[in-house]
Amino acid sequence: MKGIQLLLVILMLPLLAWAQKSVNASEIIAKISRGEAVSYKNAVIVGDLDMTKLQNMKQDKNSNSASKEYTSTVKAPLTFVDCIFKGDVLAYFNPENSGFLNTSGNEMYKTNFEGDVVFENCTFEEAAAFKYSAFDGKVSFMSSRFAEEALFKYADFEKGVNFSNVRFGGDANFKYVEFPERVSFAGATFKEEANFKYTEFERGVNFEKASFDGTANFKYAEISDSFNVKGARFNGGDDFKYTQLNNRQVSLTALREMNR
Known part of the structure; x- marks a missing residue:
């Protein structure tokens, strides 16, 4: 019996090693x-998976000497499934808001995505910032967990977006976002503020069985089709x-009546 158990352990070692594989963020950035x-x-x-200073980074034309904006572009699809991010995941960076000394004036770095972006059942242990990012393909963060603020303020989505069953441990910031396709937050948990102020849902939004433990802020939000x-x-x-x-x-009361 002991011999069989030992054999099983030996056979499982490669699987365990694969399941616990560690990857340096710098390796991924090089591929991107x-x-x-x-x-x-x-x-x-x-x-830190910092995508704000890729090799194709360009200074935006509307930048000036007092305010410089730089954009990097992720050309190919990104797929992360069942992954844990130990450091920051950055598609937006502003030195003035980071605590770093900035001697070159006001600078802002952002990242756009041309392919599909998938972060499914992933854990973000540190910052996750996608402010001002443009997403040309489909986007899915389904069943992922954010320990800190999930920053999507001013993000631009072109296709379907899935945030179903996501756990937002910090603020979920979707202020000023426009969703041209129907978006799902079904089953999502918002532990802090869910900020959808001025957000536009052009083809409806699904919050079925979502849990808002902090403030549900939908002030000035505009929804077409269904809520x-x-x-x-x-x-x-709220x-x-x-x-x-x-x-x-x-009002929230009217929405509840509609969804009975």
């Missing part, structure tokens, strides 16, 4: 800079002032 498709599963990403809050729990405060559904002002 070369324009290669990136795909990882069951990996621990060590170090599904069936089974959603609003345990914190702000639906000036929220519009199909060009008519709507």
Whole structure:
């Protein structure tokens, strides 16, 4: 019996090693800079995955001597499944807001994505910033977990977006975002503020069975088609002032009635 158990352990060692594979973030950045498709599963990403200063980084034309903006572009698809990110995941960086000494004036770095972006069942242990990013392909963060703020303010999505079953441990910042396709936050958990102020949902949004433990901020949000809050729990405060559904002002109470 002991011999069989030992044999099983030996046979499982390669699988265990693969499941716990560690990858340096610098290795991934090198692939992205070369324009290669990136795909990882069951990996621990060590170090900051900083995509704001790729080889193709360019200074934006509207930049001036007082304010410089730089854009990097991820050309190929990104796929991360069942991965843990030990450091920051950055598609946006502003030295003035980071605590670093900035001697060259006001600078801002952002990253755009031309292919599909998939972070499914992943854990972000540190910062995750996609502010101002443009996503040309499909985007999925399904079943992922953010320990800190999930920063998507001003992000530009062109196709379908999936944030279903995501756990937002810090603020979920989607302020000023426009969703041209239907987006799902079904089953998502918002532990802190869910900020959808001024957000536009052009083809509806699904918050079915979502849990809002912090403030649910939908002030000035505009929703077309449908606003599904069936089974959603609003345990914190909520702000639906000036929220519009199909060009008519709507309250949380009215939404609950609609979704019975």
